Amino acid sequence: MTISVNSNSDGKVINIQVTDQFDYSLYQAFRDAYCNVRNQGTKFVVDLSRANYMDSSALGMILLLKEHAEQLSGAVVIAKPNDSVHKILMIANFQQLVTIEC
Numbered sequence: 001m002t003i004s005v006n007s008n009s010d011g012k013v014i015n016i017q018v019t020d021q022f023d024y025s026l027y028q029a030f031r032d033a034y035c036n037v038r039n040q041g042t043k044f045v046v047d048l049s050r051a052n053y054m055d056s057s058a059l060g061m062i063l064l065l066k067e068h069a070e071q072l073s074g075a076v077v078i079a080k081p082n083d084s085v086h087k088i089l090m091i092a093n094f095q096q097l098v099t100i101e102c
Contacts, residue, residue, distance in 0.1 A: 003029040011039050017047040022085075024057040034065055042074040049080035059092055066098060077101055 002019045003026055016033045018026065034044060044065055048054070066076045076098045081089060089100055 003033055005033040011037070012041060013043045013045060015045045015047055017050060018058075019050040020052060022048065022051045022054040022058040022061075024055070027057065027061060030061050031064070034068055037068075038072065040072050040074070042069065042072050043077065044069050044074065045077045045079050047079045048082070048085050051085055052082065054085050054088055059088075059094065062094070062098065075099070 004017045005014065007014045014034060014037055016030070046062065046065070062076065062078070069076050078089065078094070078098055078100045080102065081100065086102060089095065094100065
């Protein structure tokens with residue numbers, strides 16, 4: 001269970017990649033990935049291509065990220081979830097809250 005973070009050259013796109021299980025054990029690392037970002041209009045891309053599981057605490061963490069992004073007039077995109085993670089996102093109606101790119 002790991003989180004890796006990188007950004008584009010101007011810091012306007014922050015990529016947060018989650019590997020393995022996305023659950024409460026990643027709370028602090030996930031928060032640290034975005035909490036110091038203050039650039040207006042920042043787009044946060046949560047890459048779930050390597051995540052094979054997510055629970056309700058992960059959904060809550062994404063909502064906290066969404067609040068942070070909105071304070072910056074930014075956006076959150078969930079990228080490449082596998083079928084099981086995508087199903088969880090759909091059941092929770094996250095497609096109404098953030099952009100999901102399969």
